[in-house]
Amino acid sequence: MGARGKRAGARTKARIPRRALALLAGGVVALALWIYxxxxxxxFGSSARGGDDSDWWLAxxxxxxxxxxLFVCMMLLVQAGxxxxxxxxxxxxxxxxxxGKRAAR
Structure with a gap:
């Protein structure tokens, strides 16, 4: 089934721009970093509760x-969208x- 009608052109596949894919990849990396x-x-919080006081700073x-x-991840994903x-x-x-109102008149 091809295009029908006199003015119907050939259909092209919808492509995602490379920049969007790069931003999406950056968002996934930022999400993995957030999880870690x-x-x-x-x-570190659980070890600090166990008595190691220096771990509070690391936590x-x-x-x-x-x-x-997480902020960077959200910004990259919104920009990719x-x-x-x-x-x-x-x-x-x-x-x-x-x-004000007076100057607008």
């Missing part, structure tokens, strides 16, 4: 790193008029 950091924070550092990794056309780019904002 959360696991490490749990491990805190791992927690902050996990927060940063925008590049692939899955998520819409927000419309530009209208320019603001300065001076």
């Amino acid at each position: 950091l959360v696991w490490s924070a749990i491990h 805190g550092a791992m927690t902050v790193g996990a927060i940063a990794a 925008r590049v692939a056309g899955v998520a819409a780019t927000p419309p530009p904002k209208a320019p603001r008029t300065h001076g």
Whole structure:
């Protein structure tokens, strides 16, 4: 079954841009890093509760790193969705008029 009608063109396969794939791969790497950091924070936290006081600093550092990794993961995945056309780019904002209601008249 080919294209029908006089103006019907050949169908092309929908392709995901390479940039979207690269962003998606970066998001997956950031997600794997987040999983490792959360696991490490749990491990250091449990050993710190066992009496090793220096592990509290490591557990805190791992927690902050996990927060940063999850933030980067979300940002990369949202950007990949925008590049692939899955998520819409927000419309530009209208320019603001300065001076309030009186100046707008």
